[in-house]
Amino acid sequence: MRQDMEMPRPLDMLPKAHLHLHFTGSMRHSTLIELAREHGVHLPDALEQDWPPRLRATDERGWFRFQRLYDIARSVLKRPEDVYRLLREAAEDEAAEGSRWLEIQVDPSGYAQRFGGLTATLELVLDAAEAAASSAGIGMAVIVAANRTRHPLDARTLARLASQYAGRGVVGFGLSNDERRGRARDFDAAFRIAKRAGLLAVPHGGELMGPASVAECVDDLGADRVGHGVRAAESPRLMERLADRQVTCEVCPLSNVGLGVAGSPEDVPLRRLFDAGVPIALGADDPLLFGARLLPQYQLARDVYGFSDAETAELARQSIRSSTAPDPMKKELMTEIDAWLATE
Structure with a gap:
């Protein structure tokens, strides 16, 4: 038996980048409870004693409950200090899991009224x-995301911001929310604005809808990465295109299971992709609602999808290559991944 099978290398020591984490969804559950009590916000059982909630968003009623x-959860963030706390704790949690670069996604529209406007x-x-x-001693950047259930003109406003x-x-x-209620191509003007400014295009696609949703993100929005993208595995030709163009899929296995996109972790096509x-x-995705942060996703790669330590290291490398971390930091992290893999 190989030594790495007897004593697996610790995944929390593997340097990695986290590129698919939503702002509100990054909140610690304990912080949600504390802020709700502090601000007098009533939480439903699903967010308190029955947490994490049982979700299924493959129909509109289920998606509505998820959004509700x-x-x-968003409503407990009422003061600037709450925002500072959320991001401080998120960064601490990333560092504890070996995540050295975080790109966190936020739609400022959801907070504009309470914090003085979009800007x-x-x-x-x-x-x-x-x-x-x-x-926390990590790198962090922000992705501004539009909501595909709102008018494309709102997305243009956010792209200019x-x-x-x-x-x-x-x-x-980025572009998030229910794929069934807004086609990617309707938001092409907003993404052109963002692209002209040198921003990465990182729309969601291929989660609730099939391969065509991913293809639209790539063809019409010029996606550099696709949020989720797992349904691309249903089309060998599309996977070949993504591989040729090195368009990264931000795969969130436990989110896919939590929302009913996949029936079980074994059904998430991580290995196929x-x-x-x-890449x-x-x-x-949203640890607050799915109950798991980044490290359990890597644990699944090892335990469920059968990734060797060398393959898991390659997953970490792909996350760093796909990130916007500065080149010197990327080089340093790649060296540290090699060192992790070289340990016996």
Whole structure:
């Protein structure tokens, strides 16, 4: 028996980047409870004693319930210090799991009314992210995300806002929420604005809908990475295109299971995508609602999908290559991954 099978290398010591984490969804459950009590926000059982909630978003009713729980969680963030706390704790949790670079996604529209408008909200998040990164000793950047259930003109407004902060903490522009309620191509103008500013295009696709959703993100939005993208595994030709163009899929296995996209961890096609040469960045999506942060996704790669330590190291490398971390940091992290793999 190989020694690495007898004594697996510790995954929390493997340097990695986390590229699919939503702002509200990054909150610790204990912090949600504490802030709710402090601000007098009533939490449903699903967010308190029955946490993590049982979710299924493959139909509209299930997705509505998911969004309702998300909105309730968002409502406990009422003061600037709450935002600072959320990001400080998120950075601490990343560092504890070996995540050395975090790109966190936020839609400023969800907080604009309470924090003085879109610009003031984004600046608050950027300031809090900078402080959190410094405190935890990791790198952190922000992705501004539009909501595909809102009008494409709202997305253009957010793309222009994100563009103003390109190079000042904002590194990408995304598109999230229910794929069934807004086609990617309807938001092409917003993504052109973001691309002109040098921002990465990182829309969600291929989660609730099939391979065509992923293809639209790539063809119409010029996606550099696709949030989730797991349904691409249903099309060998699409996987070949993603591999050829090195478009990364931000795969979040326990989110896929939590929302009913996959019936069980074994049903998430991580191995199929990896073997097809599609770059992968494992992500946690919304730990607050799915009950698992980044490290359990890597544990699944080892325990469920049968990844060797060499293959797991390659997953970490792919996450770093796909990130916007500065080149010197990427080089340093790659060297540290090699060192992790060389340990006996």
